[in-house]
Structures are given as C-alpha cells and as structure tokens.
Amino acid sequence: MNTLKKASCGTMExxxxxxxxxxIEAGTQIELQxxxxxxxxxxxxxxxxxxxxxxxxxxxxxxxxxxxxxxCTLRARLETLIGRAREEAAHA
Amino acid sequence: MDKVVKTLKEAIQLAGxxxxxxxxxxxxxxxxxxxxxxxxxxxxxxxYKDISVNASSLFDCHLPLVDHIKNGVVTELITxxxxxxxxxxxxxxxxxxxxxxRTHGGRPADIIKGVTPIDVAFxxxxxxxxxxxxxxxxxxxxxxxxxxxxxxxxxAKKVVVITDNLVPxxxxxxxxxxxxxxxxxxxxxxxxxxxxxxxxxxITRDPVGLVMAQTAAKVIQAxxxxxxxxxxxxxxxxxxxxxxxxxxxxxxxxxIKGSFGCGGITGYMVDMLNEGCFESLxxxxxxxxxxxxxIRTNPKHTEVSAMRYASPDAKSxxxxxxxxxxxxATEIDTDFNVNVHTNSSGKIMGGxxxxxxxxxxxxxxxxxxxLSRARLPIVTDHVFCKSTPGSTIDVLVTxxxxxxxxxxxxxxxxxxxxxxxxxxxxxxxxxxxxxxxQPKPLVKGDKVVADIIYRDGTLLDKIYNxx
Numbered sequence: 001m002n003t004l005k006k007a008s009c010g011t012m013e014x015x016x017x018x019x020x021x022x023x024i025e026a027g028t029q030i031e032l033q034x035x036x037x038x039x040x041x042x043x044x045x046x047x048x049x050x051x052x053x054x055x056x057x058x059x060x061x062x063x064x065x066x067x068x069x070x071x072c073t074l075r076a077r078l079e080t081l082i083g084r085a086r087e088e089a090a091h092a
Numbered sequence: 093m094d095k096v097v098k099t100l101k102e103a104i105q106l107a108g109x110x111x112x113x114x115x116x117x118x119x120x121x122x123x124x125x126x127x128x129x130x131x132x133x134x135x136x137x138x139x140y141k142d143i144s145v146n147a148s149s150l151f152d153c154h155l156p157l158v159d160h161i162k163n164g165v166v167t168e169l170i171t172x173x174x175x176x177x178x179x180x181x182x183x184x185x186x187x188x189x190x191x192x193x194r195t196h197g198g199r200p201a202d203i204i205k206g207v208t209p210i211d212v213a214f215x216x217x218x219x220x221x222x223x224x225x226x227x228x229x230x231x232x233x234x235x236x237x238x239x240x241x242x243x244x245x246x247x248a249k250k251v252v253v254i255t256d257n258l259v260p261x262x263x264x265x266x267x268x269x270x271x272x273x274x275x276x277x278x279x280x281x282x283x284x285x286x287x288x289x290x291x292x293x294x295i296t297r298d299p300v301g302l303v304m305a306q307t308a309a310k311v312i313q314a315x316x317x318x319x320x321x322x323x324x325x326x327x328x329x330x331x332x333x334x335x336x337x338x339x340x341x342x343x344x345x346x347x348i349k350g351s352f353g354c355g356g357i358t359g360y361m362v363d364m365l366n367e368g369c370f371e372s373l374x375x376x377x378x379x380x381x382x383x384x385x386x387i388r389t390n391p392k393h394t395e396v397s398a399m400r401y402a403s404p405d406a407k408s409x410x411x412x413x414x415x416x417x418x419x420x421a422t423e424i425d426t427d428f429n430v431n432v433h434t435n436s437s438g439k440i441m442g443g444x445x446x447x448x449x450x451x452x453x454x455x456x457x458x459x460x461x462x463l464s465r466a467r468l469p470i471v472t473d474h475v476f477c478k479s480t481p482g483s484t485i486d487v488l489v490t491x492x493x494x495x496x497x498x499x500x501x502x503x504x505x506x507x508x509x510x511x512x513x514x515x516x517x518x519x520x521x522x523x524x525x526x527x528x529x530q531p532k533p534l535v536k537g538d539k540v541v542a543d544i545i546y547r548d549g550t551l552l553d554k555i556y557n558x559x
Contacts, residue, residue: 015466
C-alpha cells in the first residue's frame with residue numbers, strides 16, 4: 001500500500017462535488033455535506049466507502065461537499081482524488 | 093384637513109393598531125423594501141402582540157420578521173410568496189398557526205370579500221402628495237406598477253401612506269388616489285433601489301436551458317395560438333425569458349401582431365412591445381428599471397390592479413384573456429400537479445404568486461423545466477406539495493421532449509403535426525431516474541406549517557415541517 005498525501009479535486013458548481021482526501025492515524029472517516037442528503041446521502045456514503053475499499057485506500061479522512069453530482073460524476077471525482085493523493089505522495 | 097403625520101409611530105396610533113390587529117403590505121419594493129421592517133419594529137416597540145401580517149410577498153430582507161414571530165408580536169402570516177430564508181424558519185415550525193398561502197388573484201379577492209379583512213394597510217409609495225395620492229412611477233425608490241396595493245387601499249379600515257418623496261397637492265396621474273388614504277408619513281427612505289429591481293434574471297446561456305426555450309417557442313407556434321391578437325405571459329426565470337426571446341424572433345419574422353403581454357413585466361417584454369409584438373402591456377408589477385421607465389413614459393404600458401390581473405371574483409381579469417403562459421416548477425408529478433412552494437429538502441422557498449391564476453386562465457399553460465436539477469428528477473410520482481392543480485397545466489417542456497396532459501389529446505396531435513417530440517410524462521420520469529438514481533422520498537413531519545389556499549378559496553394542500 002502506497003503512502004498518500006493530502007489532495008483535493010472537484011468544484012462547488014451545481015451538479016458537481018468538491019472533495020478532499022488526507023491521511024490520518026487509523027481507520028477511514030467519510031464526511032459528507034450534500035444538497036441531496038435526504039434523497040441520496042446514504043448511497044453517496046456507501047459509494048465512497050466501496051471505492052476506497054476497492055482501491056485499497058485506508059487510514060484516510062475523505063470530505064465531500066456534494067452539490068447534487070450524478071453517480072458517474074462522483075465516481076470520476078473520487079478516482080481522480082485517489083490518483084492525485086498517490087501522485088502527491090510519489091512526488092514528495 | 094391635514095393627513096400628514098409627523099412620525100410613523102403617531103400614524104400607527106392614529107390608525108388604531110391594537111393587539112390582534114391585521115395589517116397589510118405590498119411587495120413592489122421586493123428585496124429592497126424597508127417599510128415592512130420599519131412598521132413592525134415600531135409596532136413591536138409599542139408593545140403590541142398577536143398581530144396578523146398580510147403581505148403580498150415576503151423576501152429575505154424581511155428576516156427581522158422572524159424575531160417578531162418568536163417574540164409573539166406576530167402570530168399570523170398571510171402571503172402569496174416567501175423567499176427561502178424566511179421559508180426555512182417557517183418550515184422549522186416557529187409559527188403556531190399555519191401560514192396562509194394565497195395566489196396573487198386570490199389575495200385581493202379574499203380581501204374584498206371580507207375573508208381576510210384588513211385593519212390597517214401600510215402602503216409604501218415611491219411618490220405621494222399631502223392628501224395621499226400616490227404613484228410608483230416616479231421618485232428615488234420608483235418601482236413602477238403598484239398593482240398589489242389596490243385591494244389593500246380600497247378595503248382596509250385605515251390606510252397609512254409611507255413615502256420618501258412627499259410632493260405638494262395634487263400629484264398628477266396617481267395610481268391609487270386620495271379617496272382611500274387616511275394618513276401620510278414622510279420617511280428618509282422606503283427602500284434600497286438596488287434591491288427593488290433585484291429580481292431580474294438574465295437570459296440563460298446554459299445550453300440545456302436554451303434547448304428547452306427553443307422547444308417552448310416551437311410548441312407555442314405549433315399550438316396554433318401564435319397569430320395576430322396573440323397574448324402572452326412569462327415568468328422571470330432564465331429559461332422562460334429565453335423562450336420569450338425565441339418567440340419574439342418568430343413573431344418579428346412572420347409579422348405577427350400580438351394583442352398584449354401580461355404579468356410581472358421585464359425589460360424583455362418591453363422590447364417586445366416597442367418592436368411591435370404587442371399592442372400593449374398589462375403590468376401588475378415591474379421587475380426591472382427598463383420596465384419602470386417604460387410604464388412611466390409609454391401609455392401603451394398599463395398599470396393594473398391585482399384584481400384586474402388575476403382575481404377569480406372579478407367579472408373578468410386579464411388572465412382570462414391570456415393565450416399562453418410560460419411557467420417554472422420545482423417539481424411536477426405524473427398528474428401534472430406542480431410544486432413551486434418547497435425546495436428539494438421540503439422547505440418553503442417560494443409560493444404561487446400568479447402561477448395558478450395564469451395556469452387557470454391561459455388557453456395554453458406551459459411548464460419549462462429540465463429533466464433533473466442537481467441530481468433530483470423534476471417529474472415525480474407525487475409532488476411534495478401541490479401549488480397548481482394538474483388539471484390546469486397543458487404541457488411540460490424538457491430538454492428530452494414535451495409531455496402533453498392526457499386530457500388534451502387534440503393539443504398533442506397538433507404538436508406532433510408541428511414536428512414536436514411529444515413523449516409520455518412517465519417516460520420523462522424514467523429517463524431522469526435512470527440518470528439520477530431513485531431518490532428516497534422526503535419524510536413529512538407532523539406539524540402543518542402552511543396551508544395552500546387555491547384561488548377559489550378551497551384548501552389545495554398543506555405543507556408540513558420536515559423531519
């Protein structure tokens with residue numbers, strides 16, 4: 001498992017999401033603020049947890065500010081975020 | 093006889109405000125209004141309680157009203173529209189009695205009928221003379237039409253005119269005249285000019301919005317209504333304004349001379365008047381400076397009362413002669429019922445205004461809305477609250493096709509003949525859900541925070557707090 005550095009991606013535009021990933025001591029924390037919390041909050045948290053697990057990313061805090069992004073957008077942003085966090089670590 | 097009173101406090105005393113009084117305000121100064129807060133602060137300071145406030149609309153500049161509610165100064169709200177800041181507080185349940193939402197036509201009808209009698213009307217007047225003749229067309233706080241204030245002036249037991257441009261008697265061409273005014277108060281400013289015209293929306297540049305707008309113009313053309321004598325109203329939303337722009341191009345190209353444009357008037361409608369698309373404008377409310385300038389200088393741009401605009405009790409109202417109205421929606425269900433009261437969290441952030449009045453009156457009532465907004469499908473099984481009944485809505489225009497109310501098969505046939513992509517409303521719902529996923533429905537709380545009273549006085553729906 002590669003080490004990770006703090007990274008961010010996305011925007012605060014409507015129908016997009018802004019995300020930050022940073023390493024922590026232990027465990028995986030997911031923080032979500034969403035304009036569609038009522039309708040999709042649980043499914044967004046589940047998607048994020050699943051993608052982190054698939055990528056083997058742990059001991060991180062993931063913060064998502066969701067402005068009503070579609071699932072495909074959220075997946076793309078998460079993929080980029082994890083990639084950037086690894087890249088940052090590789091360059092460090 | 094002297095109607096001019098030195099201070100607002102004195103006017104409130106003379107007008108006989110007491111515990112339990114119902115007082116009223118108009119909303120022509122929109123989000124720049126100072127008068128409602130000025131009056132309410134004074135009334136609170138004088139120690140009155142249990143006041144009923146009937147305001148034709150409430151904006152977030154009126155947030156201090158929330159404190160007056162929490163302190164028991166205000167215990168009843170009657171309005172046609174409420175912005176999201178105040179709406180969120182009301183949705184929390186800060187008011188014991190449900191807010192009474194009416195329509196722009198239903199409000200004056202109920203004032204005149206005595207369903208909601210007014211003790212004292214406080215009328216913000218951009219210009220007034222010493223006997224209370226008033227107009228919105230001139231003055232530093234000019235707002236143009238004063239249409240929503242007519243019923244209040246005519247029916248309130250006492251009328252207090254509040255102006256920041258007091259002129260000698262007689263003011264020529266008043267909108268509302270001295271026969272209704274009891275007291276006149278001069279203040280430094282009745283509003284912030286920047287906020288008075290803040291409602292203006294620019295034409296959308298969003299490609300999805302432009303596709304919908306172009307489709308809407310084609311629907312109007314295909315409906316057969318777009319011919320000499322055509323009459324039209326549009327909301328001030330970005331996509332509906334763009335549709336008006338496309339419509340104007342068609343009318344100019346084909347030399348169609350319409351009869352009138354109606355409603356809240358924007359500069360875009362003024363352009364249509366000046367370029368010959370309409371014979372006149374029927375204006376209950378000006379949305380921007382261009383509209384204010386036009387109503388002041390162009391006799392074809394007519395100021396009308398809310399009764400003539402939309403009252404269901406008037407012998408006739410302008411909405412009864414409307415061919416087409418373009419409207420927005422936060423949600424529409426598969427029975428074509430429309431929600432314009434609550435947002436995606438179920439919290440109040442709007443109201444009917446003239447939505448259901450124009451939908452009921454127009455021959456063709458069109459909703460323009462994208463398939464989804466911020467991951468939420470616009471078409472739902474059941475709207476969270478019913479603002480306008482589906483029986484009065486004819487078509488829904490989206491970027492993925494046009495759904496026609498099944499009660500209007502002849503219209504669907506005409507649109508198909510005109511090359512419009514007509515789809516079933518259920519198909520639009522499925523397409524949106526495929527894109528967005530299936531949203532979990534909002535859970536209604538157990539406290540009614542607002543009643544939605546239809547233009548005929550019947551209870552159309554209730555808004556609950558959200559858990």
